Amino acid sequence: MKLSQLNPGEQGTIVAFTDLEMSVKLMEMGCLPGEVVEVERLAPLGDPIAIRVAGYQLCLRKSEAAVIIIQ
Amino acid sequence: MADIKVALVGNPNTGKSTLFNLLTGLNQKVGNFPGITVDKKVGYCKLAEGRTAEIIDLPGTYSLYPKSKDEGIVFQVLADKSNSSYPDIIVLVADATNLRRNLLLCSQVADLGLPMLLVLNMTDMARKEGIHINVNMLAKRLGIQVVAMSARKNDGLETLKKALANTTNISTQINGVDANLFASEAISAVKQKINIDNDYYALQVLHQHEHLTFFTPQEQQEIEAIEKEFGFESSKLQGAETVARYRYLSTVLTDVIFDTGAERKFKNTDKLDRILTHKFWGFAIFLLILFVIFNAIFSWASYPMDIIEGAFGWLTTVGHERLPDGLLTDLLLDGVVAGLGGIVIFVPQIAILFAFISILEDTGYMARVTFMMDKMMSKVGLSGKSVVPMIGGLACAVPSIMAARNIESWKDRMITIMVTPLVSCSARLPVYILIISIIIPSESVWGIINKQAIALMFMYLVGIAAAVIVAWLMKFLIKAKEKSYFIMELPVYRMPRWKNVALTVYEKSKTFIFEAGKVIIAISIVLWVMASFGPGDRFEKIDQKYATALADTTQNTDHINSLISSEKLENSYVGILGHAIEPAIRPLGYDWKIGIALITSFAAREAFVGTMATIYSVDGGDEDTGTIRERMIASKNSVTGLPIYTFATGISLMLFYAFAMQCMSTVAVVYRETKSWKWPMIQLVYMTAMAYVAALVAYQFLK
Secondary structure: OHHHHOOOOOEEEEEEEEHHHHHHHHOOOOOOOOOOEEEEEEOOOOOOOOEEOEEEEEEEEEHOOOEEEEO | OEEEEEEEEOOOOOOOHHHHHHHHHEEEEEEEOOEEEEEEEEEEEEEEEOOOOEEEEEEOOOOOOOHHHHHHHHHHHHHHOOOOOOOOOOEEEEHHHHHHHHEEEEEEEEHHHOOOOEEEEOOOHHHHOOOOEEEHHHHHHHHEEEOOOHHHHOOOOHHHHHHOOOOOOOOOOOOOOOHHHHHHHHHHHHHHOOOOOOOHHHHHHHHHHHOOOOOOOOHHHHHHHHHHOOOOOOHHHHHHHHHHHHHHHHHOOOOOEEEOOOOHHHHHHHHHHHHHHOOHHHHHHHHHHHHHHHHHHHHHHHHHHHOOOHHHHHHHHHHHHHHHOOOHHHHHHHHHHHHHHHOOHHHHHHHHHHHHHOOOOOOHHHHHHHHHHHHHHHOOOHHHHHHHHHOOOOHHHHHHHHHHHOOOOOHHHHHHHHHHOOOOOOOHHHHHHHHHHHHHOOOOOOEEHHHHHHHHHHHHHHHHHHHHHHHHHHHHHHOOOOOOOOOOOOOOOOOHHHHHHHHHHHHHHHHHHHHHHHHHHHHHHHHHHHHHOOOOOHHHHHHHHHHHHHHHHOOOOOHHHHHHHHHHHHHEEEEEHHHHHHHHHHHOOOOHHHHHHHHHOEEOHHHHHHHHHHOOOOOOOHHHHHHHHHHHOEEOOOOOOEOOOOOOHHHHHHHHHOOOOOEHHHHHHHHHHHOOOOHHHHHHHHHHHHHHHHHHHHHHHOO
């Protein structure tokens, strides 16, 4: 399942990434395999999304969240 | 000269600049990094035993691998021993409330092998949130001094200064991750080829050498060859390194950090976000804030602006009375002082705008605006992060274009730079106000709404609409080098740090005066010379023509003098230029006098009112718009005998000023930011063409 498919309030654990270049950036920001992520809220227009990961809030576009495979 | 150089390195939102301000106070300046066209913030700080430290504030970054132009500076400075900013000591500033992510950068920097120490900032907040950190054990595991601080509360500063004084030039840190795990053959090859002794530095060079300017072309080729030979896969290796570093940090932080209340931290932020990023209230509040900013720029700023205007007017008058008559006095007062007045007048508006922007950024609200606007902005080829430069464009495009640096994607950044000057800046305001006061009657609709205010708002909307449309077109024209992305931290809400706000306002205003000032004073002098002299003996002939009339004491000499000066202006170099371009601008409804104003405005728009004042020979410069206004209304076209400033000409002129690239400072800053003449030239041409066409269409339809 992709992170972009979660609704606000739902959680998942990162297992893998489908885009190498994007994964480097995401991992630097603390989105590592094994981390629990929770979707906090959507932006008023439905995109980007705000997630809670590694003890802080991060926002990213849905297309970027689609790169993150979760369980 | 400072005894030691200290560089502040850290993630964004860690209170790094607060610490910088705390260490240096007002003793700071903005300069340039040698070879890198990015502002460098430097300050000085007194340590114990009369030693001074030079403190350099490097841009915030999450990793040594840069995602934006700003972030790239960090490694460029730390990598180049010959750079004059190369530090003796690195102070790594980390947010204690989010230690693990902050230590990623710390471990990368540590592996470069420079002497360093770690500042754990915001320890008071961490304590409140139930996070306990064993500072001594952390220091032991990392092998460096660790100072717990709270820069906001001025807590721990003396300890930091002592620690700085204690730091020697021998690095003590324990190596975190062995760089040879990733590309050992390529590393040893690079080390051999270009005489490097640090493994991790060699690895970084392999990753980033394209952006490092201090390597010779031959060295670049050699590194490139090594990359090919050993099949160096940059992205893959960066990923592997990040994973290895986080694994190492987990070991470091075991039994060092105790988090007992991770949830508490977000409670207030969560509550605020529910309202501030709400579907309806989020936008409503944002619009309200924009309205307050606008109102402040236009109404609050008018008081200090009146005072500044009065002061410069007084200076000119008194100067003319007291100083001996002559060319030098004229040059000084009508050239330099008038030019200077034209810049200083904008300082209140710029100061207010930057005060608001820095409060919005400091509280964390700006990140939410970016978050809310991203979808809308990405539709027209911009990014949520373009909102900040676009709002800043209302004051001045120059600092706003520099603010576009934190947009990671090259394409988004370019489009933002290209369209920001279309947003109506404060220099257009005097032009709009003068023309609106001529062509729009000061009447109210329904008793409350002023027609002139509506016209002014319309001009601002025209500018924003043009920016959006051009951005949308450029989205198809500019080829992207890489994918646009939007991964951004949403910091928790905090109270603004008023001292930071005050310092930002002070810094930005100072930079504006000096950067724009240089250009405008130069232009004012050139303009003054061109308006005061003419080719051949034309001026003498004019003097001779009126000599008899002047000698006649029964006539009004003031009137004759003003006739002389306007005739001289027509025959001066600018007058001749104005006549030369008249055929091109006649279809827009302009005559040669407006032509002169257009020429002078190509340097800076604010020159319009001043030029008009000179052309209509109103004594005392531009502090008396009322009189210029009356003369402009009365002026007739010399051929047709009809008034020049009709509704059609006025609208045409305002549209020209709304679109045309009439600002040398902006051209210069775009060149500086894009490092090529290509982009400023494209911008100059497209904006001027757009201005010409819009003015032409408007005039031909309305006349």
